[in-house]
Amino acid sequence: MDFGDLQNEIYFRGLQGVVPKWPLTAAGLETAAEAAMPTSVWTYVAGGAGDERTQRGNVSAFARRGLVPRMLVGAAHRDLSVDLFGMHLPSPLFLAPVGVLGIAAQDGHGDLATARASAATGVPMIASTLSEDPLEAVRDAAGTTPGMFQLYTPTDRDLAASLVQRAGRAGFGALVVTLDTWVTGWRPRDLQIANFPQLRGAALANYLSDPVFRAAVPDAATDPRSVVEHWARVFGNPLTWDDLPWLRSLTDLPIVLKGICAADDARRAVDAGIDGVYVSNHGGRQANGGVPALDLLPDVVSAVGDDVPVLFDSGVRSGSDVVTALAMGASAVGLGRPYVHGLALGGAAGVEHVVRAVLAEADLLMAVNGFPDVAALRSADVRTVDA
Numbered sequence: 001m002d003f004g005d006l007q008n009e010i011y012f013r014g015l016q017g018v019v020p021k022w023p024l025t026a027a028g029l030e031t032a033a034e035a036a037m038p039t040s041v042w043t044y045v046a047g048g049a050g051d052e053r054t055q056r057g058n059v060s061a062f063a064r065r066g067l068v069p070r071m072l073v074g075a076a077h078r079d080l081s082v083d084l085f086g087m088h089l090p091s092p093l094f095l096a097p098v099g100v101l102g103i104a105a106q107d108g109h110g111d112l113a114t115a116r117a118s119a120a121t122g123v124p125m126i127a128s129t130l131s132e133d134p135l136e137a138v139r140d141a142a143g144t145t146p147g148m149f150q151l152y153t154p155t156d157r158d159l160a161a162s163l164v165q166r167a168g169r170a171g172f173g174a175l176v177v178t179l180d181t182w183v184t185g186w187r188p189r190d191l192q193i194a195n196f197p198q199l200r201g202a203a204l205a206n207y208l209s210d211p212v213f214r215a216a217v218p219d220a221a222t223d224p225r226s227v228v229e230h231w232a233r234v235f236g237n238p239l240t241w242d243d244l245p246w247l248r249s250l251t252d253l254p255i256v257l258k259g260i261c262a263a264d265d266a267r268r269a270v271d272a273g274i275d276g277v278y279v280s281n282h283g284g285r286q287a288n289g290g291v292p293a294l295d296l297l298p299d300v301v302s303a304v305g306d307d308v309p310v311l312f313d314s315g316v317r318s319g320s321d322v323v324t325a326l327a328m329g330a331s332a333v334g335l336g337r338p339y340v341h342g343l344a345l346g347g348a349a350g351v352e353h354v355v356r357a358v359l360a361e362a363d364l365l366m367a368v369n370g371f372p373d374v375a376a377l378r379s380a381d382v383r384t385v386d387a
Helices: 003-014 026-036 039-046 053-063 110-121 135-141 157-170 188-192 211-216 224-234 241-250 263-271 293-304 319-327 337-369
Strands: 065-067 082-084 087-089 093-095 125-127 147-151 175-178 255-258 276-279 310-312 332-335 382-384
Touching (some): 026 039, 026 337, 039 188, 053 065, 053 319, 065 319, 093 125, 110 125, 110 135, 135 157, 263 293, 293 310, 293 319, 332 337
Parallel strands (some): 093 332, 147 175, 175 255, 310 332
Antiparallel strands (some): 065 382, 082 087
16 A cells, blocks of 8 residues: 555545544644643743754755656656665654653653554654653564664763663664763753753653663662752763764664764764764754754765665654655654654554654655655755745
8 A cells, every 4th residue: 555545545534524633734733732732841842942943944944945856757656665774664754762752642651652653654763762661661562663772872881781782682673872962952941941851750761670770779769859860960971983882882783873964974973883874953952053954964965875874854844854855865764743743632543643644745745746766766856946
């Protein structure tokens, strides 16, 4: 079945008087999710760094790109499948790591709900270190759909090794190391209400279930404050190039560096033996005043060539955005806030709704524009247009 068949499903259900339960556009999802979320969670999900111009720029960068369609190519059926780190995936879409999935869901277990949506759609989830449920449970909930584990590298090397080894034993297919969040960026929305979820004990299940962390906080069960204080001390490690051999020594899993945006950094990472680079500016949440991530993608792709996959996120709001990023060289494209909005509205079913809608739009766009597969998109003519 082509992903675009969802639109016929919707139209035929409409003949029985049934319409989609949740919005089908990113703007509609955002509005509905804001109404459904507590203010403290909404500000964390919606907010960015500074005046959020980089966050807005990530989105508007897609509006400045357009694909030139190709006709008479017979794209009656599309093949969106890709191979990534030994995983054969039905599409190039993945669910980007988000550190408050648990509390974004109405039942407080959004990491598990997202994993169940991953299982239902075949779209892999990058499970965050910051989770309301242990990584083993999240991996189990994803069933046979492959997944990856995102690491916020702690200053405690024994704890880092324990988290990485747990991810390997749990069955994750790659390790995604986030580089740009060893310290939190200036986020006025959260600061205005003096709210940081992790300092209130949220999303710390992977630490509380870890033997190394627990050994360092023997009173964790009776003194929650000691847990938060120790977490704050060990959370952020400002990694350097000299740390890469140590990271490599921790696991045989493919290692992907998330936050690589400069072409020189990408090339250096590949030369150091890294298995993949991930172009992302954290959706504009960490540093304001930067270049939109999409604008940097082609340079990174050019720098690494065919040596390693290039993952991408930041500003992706639709299926057309996914297609644009693929045409500009991304090997796989991450969806962030829109699926969190779906999660807030309907748990696993809400995430599945958003994923299916994004893939349907991407599939139909490829059909109309004459791109039968992802390989064909690689030779697409992408123009800069007036936004």
